Amino acid sequence: MMPCKINSKAERILFVDDDRRVLDGLERMLHGEFEVETAVSGTEGLATIHLFGPFAIVVSDMRMPGLDGAGFLARVRELAPHTVRMLLTGHKDMDRAIAAVNEGQIFRYLTKPCEKEEMLGAIRLGLAQYRANMEASEILKEAGKRRLSLAGDPSREIWVVRR
Helix, strand or coil, X not given: CCCCCCCCXXXXXXXXXXXXXXXXXXXXXXXXXXXXXXXXXXXXXXXXXXXXXXXXXXXXXXXXXXCCHHHHHHHHHHHCCCCEEEEEECCCCHHHHHHHHHHHCXXXXXXXXXXXXXXXXXXXXXXXXXXXXXXXXXXXXXXXXXXXXXXXXHHHEEECCCC
């Protein structure tokens, strides 16, 4: 699949968990704080990102039927590389957690139950990281536009820097 279009104003959060009660609790916890979307499986989460992305943050459960959290977050990284990825799990399976961190480049690892203040803190840090990702992307995009080739010779490229 192609990466999602980047929209710097999108600071929505997607939670993915196969337990609807957990998702309902997260929606209640964060109501009025952030714009939250939910999905009940990794496959549904990918479809949500593809159809309604981008999301600033994606938080996934680790153990889900079919596509687990590690695989899901690795795919999120491919689809939406600027999205900050977090893992929220009730399981202490360190091998799978390490795989998720390595495969999906996880920003935070949170355990269930997650207190509201801990979740809010992680989301605030995640949003700051997302904004930094977006700013870096824009800087690189602008830098690419300023690269010039002298007399059409790529070996004589220069960078135009405005101050």
